[in-house]
Amino acid sequence: YITPIEHFFVRTHVYAPTVALDSWRLQVDGEVASPLNLTMAELRQMPAVEIVSVLECAGNGRAFFEPAVAGIQWEKGAIGTARFTGARLSDVLKKAGVKTTGLNVEMHAGDRPPGTMPPFVRQVPMQKAMHPDTIIAWDMNGQAIPLVHGAPLRAIVPGWEGAYSVKWLNQLTVLAKDTDSFWFVTGYRYPNRRVAPGAAVDAKDMEPLKGLAVKSLITTPAHNASLAAGKVAVAGFAWAGENDVTKVDISIDNGATWQPAKLTGEQARYTWRRFEHEFAATKAQSYLILSRATDSKGNMQPAVAQWNPSGYLWNQYDSVRD
Ligand SMILES: Nc1nc2c(c(=O)[nH]1)N[C@H]1C(S)=C(S)[C@@H](COP(=O)(O)O)O[C@H]1N2
Ligand SMILES: [Mo]
Numbered sequence: 001y002i003t004p005i006e007h008f009f010v011r012t013h014v015y016a017p018t019v020a021l022d023s024w025r026l027q028v029d030g031e032v033a034s035p036l037n038l039t040m041a042e043l044r045q046m047p048a049v050e051i052v053s054v055l056e057c058a059g060n061g062r063a064f065f066e067p068a069v070a071g072i073q074w075e076k077g078a079i080g081t082a083r084f085t086g087a088r089l090s091d092v093l094k095k096a097g098v099k100t101t102g103l104n105v106e107m108h109a110g111d112r113p114p115g116t117m118p119p120f121v122r123q124v125p126m127q128k129a130m131h132p133d134t135i136i137a138w139d140m141n142g143q144a145i146p147l148v149h150g151a152p153l154r155a156i157v158p159g160w161e162g163a164y165s166v167k168w169l170n171q172l173t174v175l176a177k178d179t180d181s182f183w184f185v186t187g188y189r190y191p192n193r194r195v196a197p198g199a200a201v202d203a204k205d206m207e208p209l210k211g212l213a214v215k216s217l218i219t220t221p222a223h224n225a226s227l228a229a230g231k232v233a234v235a236g237f238a239w240a241g242e243n244d245v246t247k248v249d250i251s252i253d254n255g256a257t258w259q260p261a262k263l264t265g266e267q268a269r270y271t272w273r274r275f276e277h278e279f280a281a282t283k284a285q286s287y288l289i290l291s292r293a294t295d296s297k298g299n300m301q302p303a304v305a306q307w308n309p310s311g312y313l314w315n316q317y318d319s320v321r322d
Pocket of ligand 1: 009010164165
């Protein structure tokens, strides 16, 4: 349920910077009454909260889009669930006396690329920034966040695509407008309507990504496994960003009929839910096992993922062939 750190995906645009753990500071400025320059010790004095959250890269599954799109060709692995500990972003903003003119919180990081490549600067809208579950974390799965995952400090914006969770966080600037960062103006955008695969989309029709899409992943049996005749156990995980998973269905007849899987464990917000199912493999044949999740808003994982120019939010039915 909790992804061990050694199996947790790493997505870093350029490089993991060298960090001076002892002298790390979080600067808070912009639309605030009293700008701050917090040490790690000062941050740790604030009330600590624990959030268990899925972290999924918006590009997870990009490799499956046709026509192919540029970017890391992730298949199924750019997802994990971890337990993060840190201070509430809202507590930090309140301490700085955030003004009512503040609309977005711009997040800056320690990885500053050389030359003309734009730095990884993101923004989170004020409502999500002030949400009690949005945190600035220093621990991951009960240990100090490893360097590649953003030591010593990263944002966790639960339920939203992974790029909101800025690693090596060292500055928050409260803005009365939108950031002019490349990674907001151009990057991490999705068409506001369905587009034909391969179509060019006008910049004015692109909107910032936010929440993750409803999705499931079959983890048992493995793809291409040889199964013994008899009962076959199917299991996996399903998640839906800020929404809860209400149902997972399994099909073993190419989607003609579906059987509800059993959801086990509790649904905690932002995390994945485990599902289990069993079917009788009575015939010696190839089986295609499909999974399809539904969330609390009625969104259902589609048979065909919606193509988009950057290959984000792939969430087609999961499948394993055995
Ligand atoms: N500073 C910084 N933060 C970053 C990134 C980055 O390149 N630089 N990558 C983002 C992306 S695209 C994702 S999906 C997540 C991945 O977090 P992980 O490497 O801990 O899995 O971090 C985000 N935070
Ligand atoms: Mo990402």
